[in-house]
Amino acid sequence: MATEILLPKIGFSMNEGQIAEWLAKDGDQVTEGQPLYLLEADKSTNEVEAPATGTLSIEAEAGETYEVGTVIGYIT
Numbered sequence: 001m002a003t004e005i006l007l008p009k010i011g012f013s014m015n016e017g018q019i020a021e022w023l024a025k026d027g028d029q030v031t032e033g034q035p036l037y038l039l040e041a042d043k044s045t046n047e048v049e050a051p052a053t054g055t056l057s058i059e060a061e062a063g064e065t066y067e068v069g070t071v072i073g074y075i076t
Helices: none
Strands: 003-004 016-022 035-041 044-049 053-058 065-067 071-075
Touching: none
Parallel strands: none
Antiparallel strands: 003 071, 016 035, 016 065, 035 044, 053 071
């Protein structure tokens, strides 16, 4: 079963964030807790970790802005 990768809410007032860079490539094997991408929001950049172990399927492009809760990828 696939695990959704959702854009997290980092700050109290955060409504959207930009994926600055994917740290793993589409199709890569990732492990739970591994840094997955860099999220820019409210003038800060945060590493976001993989929520599960498996194969990464990227749905969202780096450099784009997405609303909190948007599915940006899957791990199967």
